Amino acid sequence: MNPNTKKLRDNPIKISVDHYDYQILLAHSERSGIEMATLVRQLAMSKIHDLVFHEQPIAMILPSQNTVEMPLGHFWAMTQAPVSTSGVTSHA
Numbered sequence: 001m002n003p004n005t006k007k008l009r010d011n012p013i014k015i016s017v018d019h020y021d022y023q024i025l026l027a028h029s030e031r032s033g034i035e036m037a038t039l040v041r042q043l044a045m046s047k048i049h050d051l052v053f054h055e056q057p058i059a060m061i062l063p064s065q066n067t068v069e070m071p072l073g074h075f076w077a078m079t080q081a082p083v084s085t086s087g088v089t090s091h092a
Contacts, residue, residue, distance in 0.1 A: 015040070 017025065029036040 009041075 025036055025039060029039045032039065
């Protein structure tokens with residue numbers, strides 16, 4: 001048994017996909033030799049990792065609290081509207 005009980009995969013998440021997506025997942029799962037649930041979990045976590053850490057690859061790991069802390073500026077930058085530069089003249 002895994003000594004770290006927080007690493008146990010006992011939090012199920014159900015997703016619904018159409019026939020075509022299911023066939024793609026099934027084919028990839030069979031070709032790679034892993035279970036479909038493992039494949040979907042790996043794909044989801046990979047995408048989340050890309051979204052969170054692509055722009056800001058450095059995170060502070062706080063081992064005493066078992067948390068990963070991201071600078072708030074990273075998340076504010078993602079939610080701010082783009083600044084328009086129309087009508088701005090250059091004085092070069």
